[in-house]
Amino acid sequence: MLRFDNVGLRYGPDEETLKDLNFSIAPKSFQFLTGPSGAGKTSLLKLLMLSMKPSRGKIEAFGEDSSKLSKEAVTRIRRRIGVVFQDFRLLDHLTLYENVALPLRVVGRDEASYRAEVFELLRWVGLFERKYALPAVLSGGEKQRAAIARAVIGQPELLLADEPTGNVDPPLARRLLRLFVELHKSGAAVVIATHDLDLMDQYDAAKRFVLADGRLHVYE
Amino acid sequence: MSTNEPRKAAPPKLDPVEAPPPPKPLAPTDSVAGRSLVIVIAIMTFLAALAAGAALLVADASADWRKDAAREMSVQVKVMEGRDIDADVASVTKLVAATPGVRDIRVYSKAESEALLAPWLGQGLDLAELPTPRMIVLRVDPASPPNLATLRKDLAEAAPSAVLDDHRLWVERLSQMAGTVVAIAALIFVLILAAMTATVASATRAAVATNREIIEVLHLVGAADDFIAREYRKRFWVLGLRGAFIGGGGAAAFFIAARLVARRLVATPGGDQIEAMFGTVALDARGFAIIFGLAALVAFSTGVLSREIVLGRLREFH
Numbered sequence: 001m002l003r004f005d006n007v008g009l010r011y012g013p014d015e016e017t018l019k020d021l022n023f024s025i026a027p028k029s030f031q032f033l034t035g036p037s038g039a040g041k042t043s044l045l046k047l048l049m050l051s052m053k054p055s056r057g058k059i060e061a062f063g064e065d066s067s068k069l070s071k072e073a074v075t076r077i078r079r080r081i082g083v084v085f086q087d088f089r090l091l092d093h094l095t096l097y098e099n100v101a102l103p104l105r106v107v108g109r110d111e112a113s114y115r116a117e118v119f120e121l122l123r124w125v126g127l128f129e130r131k132y133a134l135p136a137v138l139s140g141g142e143k144q145r146a147a148i149a150r151a152v153i154g155q156p157e158l159l160l161a162d163e164p165t166g167n168v169d170p171p172l173a174r175r176l177l178r179l180f181v182e183l184h185k186s187g188a189a190v191v192i193a194t195h196d197l198d199l200m201d202q203y204d205a206a207k208r209f210v211l212a213d214g215r216l217h218v219y220e
Numbered sequence: 221m222s223t224n225e226p227r228k229a230a231p232p233k234l235d236p237v238e239a240p241p242p243p244k245p246l247a248p249t250d251s252v253a254g255r256s257l258v259i260v261i262a263i264m265t266f267l268a269a270l271a272a273g274a275a276l277l278v279a280d281a282s283a284d285w286r287k288d289a290a291r292e293m294s295v296q297v298k299v300m301e302g303r304d305i306d307a308d309v310a311s312v313t314k315l316v317a318a319t320p321g322v323r324d325i326r327v328y329s330k331a332e333s334e335a336l337l338a339p340w341l342g343q344g345l346d347l348a349e350l351p352t353p354r355m356i357v358l359r360v361d362p363a364s365p366p367n368l369a370t371l372r373k374d375l376a377e378a379a380p381s382a383v384l385d386d387h388r389l390w391v392e393r394l395s396q397m398a399g400t401v402v403a404i405a406a407l408i409f410v411l412i413l414a415a416m417t418a419t420v421a422s423a424t425r426a427a428v429a430t431n432r433e434i435i436e437v438l439h440l441v442g443a444a445d446d447f448i449a450r451e452y453r454k455r456f457w458v459l460g461l462r463g464a465f466i467g468g469g470g471a472a473a474f475f476i477a478a479r480l481v482a483r484r485l486v487a488t489p490g491g492d493q494i495e496a497m498f499g500t501v502a503l504d505a506r507g508f509a510i511i512f513g514l515a516a517l518v519a520f521s522t523g524v525l526s527r528e529i530v531l532g533r534l535r536e537f538h
Contacts, residue, residue, distance in 0.1 A: 051440060071445065071535075079442035089437050093248045097240050106443035111243060119238065132240065150441070 001027045001158060001189055002048060007057030009043055016055065017043055019214040025158065025191060030184045032200045033193040035211030041193040042086065044211065045160050048191065049083050050074055062157075079107060082156035082188075084164045088147040090135040096146050097122065097131040103154040114153075121149050124179070126172075140167035148176060152183055159183060161192045165199055177202055246438065246448075247431060247455040254459055257423045261463025262470070264416040265518050268409050269471030269511045275405035276507050282398030289387040289394075290365070293358045299351035300381035308379035309354050315378045316358055321366035324359035416518065417525060424456060424526040428533045435534070445534040453527035460522025468515030475503045475511075 007021040017040045025031070025048070033041055046052040047059060050066055059066040061077050069077070082103070090099045097118060098105075104114040122128040125145040135143055144167045151159060159180065165173035177199055184190045191209075194200065200208065208219040295316060297308050313327055328336070333354050360366060368386055375382045428435065438448050479502040503511075 049440065051436075075439075075442060075444045078440060083440055089433075089440075091246070091434055091437060094244055094246075095240070098243055102438075103441040105243070105246075106438060106441055106447055108447070111240070115238075115240065154442070 001025050001029075001062060003060040004047075005058045005060070007047065007054045007059060009040070009047065009052070010055040015214075017214055018047075018054075018211075018216075021057065021216050023209070023216055023218055025189050027157070027189055028184070028187055029207065030181070030190045030203065030205060031192075031207040031209050032203075033191055033209040033211065034195065034200065037195075039211040040214060041211055042162055044216070045083075045162050045191070045193055048158075048160055049081055050077060079103070079154065080157045082151035082154060082159045084144075084147050084151045084159070084161035086162040086166065088135075088143045090143055090146055090150070092135050095132045095134060096127055096138070096142075099135065099146055100149045100153055102150055107154075118149075118153060121153055125149050125176075141169070141172060144168055145172075145176070148179065152179070155183075155186070155188070157188055159188055159190045161190070163194055164192060165194065165196055170198070173199055174202065245455055246434070246451045247427065248434075253423060253426060253430075254455075257419070257456075257459050258463040258466070260419050261416060261460055261518065261522065262466035264412050264419070265464045265467025265515055266470045266474075267467075268412040268416075268518075269468055269514055270474065271405045271409040271412065272510060272514060273471060273475055273503055273507055275402045275409070276503065276510065278398050278401045278405070282395060282402075285394050285398075286391050287362070289391040290362050291360060293360055293366075293384065293386045295356040295358065295375065296353045296383045296385065297356065297379055298353045298381040298383065303379070303381060305354060305381075308381060309356065311378045312356060312375060312382050315374055316356065316371075319366045319371055319374070321361050321364050322358050323361050326357045326359075328355040328357070330354065417521075420456065420460070420522050420525050421529055424452065424529040425533065427452065427455075427526075428530055435537070439537075445531060448534060449527045449530040452530040453523045456526035457519060457523030461519040464515035464518035464522070467518075468511050471511050472508055475507065479503075 001024070003024040004021045007018065008016045009018040010016045021044070033044065035041055043052070047054060050059075050061060050069075053067065061069070062080065064073065064077075066074075090096075091102070094102070100122060101111070101114055101118045104118070105111070119128065119131070122131050125148065127142060127145055127149070130138065130142065135146070138146065144164065148161070148164055151161065161180070164180075165176055168176065173196070180190050180192060181203060192199075192206075200206070210217045210219065295312055297305060297312055299305050300308075309327065313325065316322055316325055330352065333352050334350075336355065337352065358366075368384070372384050375384055435448060482502070
């Protein structure tokens with residue numbers, strides 16, 4: 001699904017933030033990505049979601065060399081990836097419903113065709129009653145859940161989540177993890193970047209990717 | 221109709237109570253910049269429509285002048301020593317009446333000819349002693365006008381002091397003046413459209429820069445450049461439509477008001493002067509159609525232009 005060969009990432013003339021990354025994300029796999037703050041987790045997620053190009057090495061995404069992808073091909077691949085951002089990145093002028101439905105709307109689907117799906121997902125994450133609220137009036141936890149709902153609504157083949165439980169209480173964190181596990185069981189590969197050791201302990205079947213000193217260590 | 225055809229799956233039944241409000245545009249519209257753009261487009265469209273309307277009025281008036289002038293000629297019989305002017309007038313009248321292509325003639329009497337001079341010389345003067353020329357006005361058939369060279373030759377033989385004026389000089393001057401006015405109006409029109417294009421381009425670039433975060437999110441959730449550009453085109457099309465129809469409507473109202481004012485001025489010296497120069501100062505249905513066509517063109521171009529600019533900016537992002 002995604003393969004990194006000798007990938008390095010450097011910001012400006014400084015030392016490489018990420019060095020010699022050699023790993024792959026297999027279809028239907030589940031992995032936690034962890035490491036100390038500033039280790040480069042968010043940078044690695046940006047490489048995974050093709051929003052950044054590596055300084056060296058090769059990234060193969062869904063069988064294609066990412067450096068040779070046209071803009072249309074990148075768009076096509078992004079539709080197969082769901083992303084939960086650490087800062088949520090909900091669109092402030094759209095309601096919760098519209099934010100969650102965004103991945104379906106941008107591919108040109110008619111609103112009536114996805115309404116039931118979006119309502120169901122909003123119920124699942126406990127936001128149905130607030131479906132027409134604007135992000136500005138939501139709590140951090142509500143925004144988090146909305147961001148997760150938006151990432152999974154398109155049933156992506158790969159889900160990338162950056163600290164998806166950082167703003168919620170432990171019961172909700174467990175519930176959200178269950179959502180990721182359900183998605184995984186339905187065939188998606190999942191990468192969750194987190195500091196939360198308790199969360200990682202709740203799902204032993206997952207691989208652990210640990211970033212330290214710019215290098216990635218994989219624990220099966 | 222065959223009953224064995226597979227039935228199409230019925231669309232899922234949705235609770236109308238739960239139907240969400242109409243989706244908001246992905247490119248935010250109700251910003252202060254958007255309102256300012258509507259005002260600018262409205263003013264520019266108003267001015268462009270005024271320029272177009274004025275050019276149309278002058279062009280129509282010029283066509284009328286030329287048509288009128290082409291229908292009319294005049295012969296001036298001057299006083300000449302040793303010749304009887306009344307006899308010259310009589311022979312000229314006889315000659316022109318028999319000339320093919322002349323439909324009608326009107327011979328100005330001495331008193332009438334003198335009356336024509338009154339506006340320049342003032343009332344109450346005794347003009348009897350002045351060598352006042354006499355006028356003969358010919359109405360000609362514009363489809364087959366008389367042969368001017370032959371007529372001039374015949375006139376010179378009948379009365380050496382007779383001068384034929386086919387108004388060509390006057391018509392040429394009027395046409396030149398009208399052409400200049402139309403060219404200036406066209407230049408103003410083009411400048412206004414150029415200013416409007418620059419304004420829309422700048423507003424689009426500003427909108428893309430302001431909404432960069434939104435565009436990035438749209439990209440990351442799988443939106444193609446075309447989709448994003450379409451969203452911006454829709455936004456700017458709506459703004460352009462609003463501005464263009466306010467401006468176009470304003471210009472149409474202006475011309476309607478001008479027509480009403482001109483009607484009230486009928487039979488006043490000022491009104492007569494305006495009517496002599498510009499006809500009835502009234503745009504016909506074609507004029508209004510052009511104004512609203514212009515407004516539609518402005519709205520359409522605003523949308524297309526913003527789409528192209530957004531696509532260009534998105535290519536730069538890549």
